[in-house]
Amino acid sequence: MELENHLTKLKDNDIKNEGAGTVEISVKDLVKSFGRRTVLHKISFDLNKGDFLSIFGPNGAGKTTTLKILSTLIAPTSGEITVSGIKLTDDPTPIRQKIGFISHNPLLYHDLNALENLQFYGALYQVPDLNKRIDELLERVELSHRRYDLIRGYSKGMMQRLSIARALLHKPSILFLDEPHSGLDPHAVDILDGLLDDIRPEHTFIMITHNLGKGLSLCSAAMILDGGNIVFYKDKAALNVDEFEQTYRFIVKGENE
């Protein structure tokens, strides 16, 4: 079966990992409530440098909320979170500098061209040697020839590729991926996966996905969130695919997949 293949393939060249042992992201008793509605009930997990966590779960499970909290977009209600040794409640600016965020939403200005978009974000992140970095990344996502075209004319896949370049611009050490594969054409998926492979060793990842195959093959640990609780959390080494699949289907029954 396809999943198993992915897994064995990964076990063979298990990339994990030089900086192992140093905790990069630590979440302890994270609670998030929106008014009376609590969407995260005291969830806790740790990620080491170089880990790749895939988060699965039905819609409304709190996956995106978790990522938004970790990326300092929204504040937790309670709980202790450190990213790269910095407490989230302290000055969030250095944390933001370390995080790259790729979502299904490219976060690009439609009336700017590729170069201007990257220059804009580069200036916000104060990327040194910006133009060289932009050239490098545009080359990598195969958009060099379209650099002066407005994003408005881009296809979904091109936007997503440029969005990857945007997220990597400031050389983040942590990457958050919110359903990065959704809506991509196969070419864009290849580029994305290739890029992820390239940068895999020195980065820590959290990916939200509905795509079991991709999620499991890429990850070093898998988590299922449901109703704001972690209902499944195992390292790849200890993971039994059938058990995982069963749990997943049980929880997500009726939902997508």
Next chain:
Amino acid sequence: MKTRYKVFLALTIIAVPLFIAGLIGTFYFTPLEVKQIGFNQKIFYFHVPMAITSGVAFLVTLIGSLAYIVTRDEKYDKWAASAAEIGLVFSAMLLLMGILWGRAAWGVWWTWDPRLTSYLVVVLLYMGYFVLRSSVESTTQRARYSAALGTVSYMAVIFTMISTRILRSTHPVIFSLHNSGVEPEMLYTFLLALFGTFALFGAILVIRVSIENIREEIEDLKDMIG
């Protein structure tokens, strides 16, 4: 929950006799102003307490807003919004009283008197506050935006009051620092009405917040049923 109703009851029991005493004082004990305004000067005994109370109400809104900003506890949002609601009703009534009085004293329905104008602006300001509240669905977002607007609105109230006061006003001034001609009956009647209005405000505020709490409980129960 229970103590809140007791407070409400107590405040109501205080408010009613104070109000009645204030009214009796207004009509039977205070001297008739003869120099310029005449009988309709008596509106003053309730007009000014209401003005002060509406100012207090908006101050409560400001404090509630700031408390929400600091604590992010939605109960403060309820206090702020409830106080703003009462403040709005009081200022609207104040405006109406002012219009009626202006008709009686000056013979016109409306004059662009600075004080009238400033209260018109205040009413519009806090109407905006409620328009904002009704156009946000998420309760946290509503609380957040309301707290921000509640804060800047109060600043705007202060500026509006200052800016209109810089202009020369025709609005009568009954008590002023240099005016020693206040009879004790006038002062007592005024104070009765003032504390009566305060008590009324407190009672409505407490019950208003309780209603919000109950509404929330109902929503919770609805959620539980699904």
Next chain:
Amino acid sequence: MSSLKQIWAILKKDIVLELRTKEMLISMFLFVMLTMIIFNYSFSAERNDLTKFGGGLLWLAFTFTSLLGLNRSFVHEKDEDCMDGLLLSPIDRSLIYAAKVLSNLIFLSIIEIIAIPIFSVFFIKYDYTPKLGLFIIGVILSNIGIASIGTFLATMAINTKTRDLLLPILMLPLIVPALWAAVTISGAIMGGPYGHNIAVDVSNALKLLVFYDIVFLVVPYGLYDFVIGE
């Protein structure tokens, strides 16, 4: 220094976007010209001599024109979902506010630089150029008041159900003091030679405007992080 670079990045981005789409400036310009045409119809019996009412009418036009611009100021962030992009970046949220106030200020000023001379030629029969400096100071201070509170409220308005409709409802009552000052200053200067009483009014209005600007820059600046985050 680095903060200034970040502010400049946002500002430059807004200006480039605007020069490319021209949506905002064109609609603002059209609006201002149309109000003048309506003034012409309304006051033709006065031989279009609005010297005495210049201040009020000028700010009537500018207030509503500014609403057009303010409502557009977050449209790219909202419609193309770029707000998250801004919020993810290591920029102090208050600096986003500062940048947006500046861009709104620039767009409003561009329109005014075009509109004020036209308005003066059309309707003002008094040569107020000797007091042009004071006039410009008044306009700039008023613009700051409008842009500071307007940007703050536009941030909220764009994220509500009613969107553009909400901004005028929230903003107009809030800027009444600033408008009163603006009208007093511009009106006094355009309205002909003025005596001592008016000079006192103008200086009071200027003082009020300075305080208004400070309060409505500082308070929203401080609250912006609270408002924009979730």
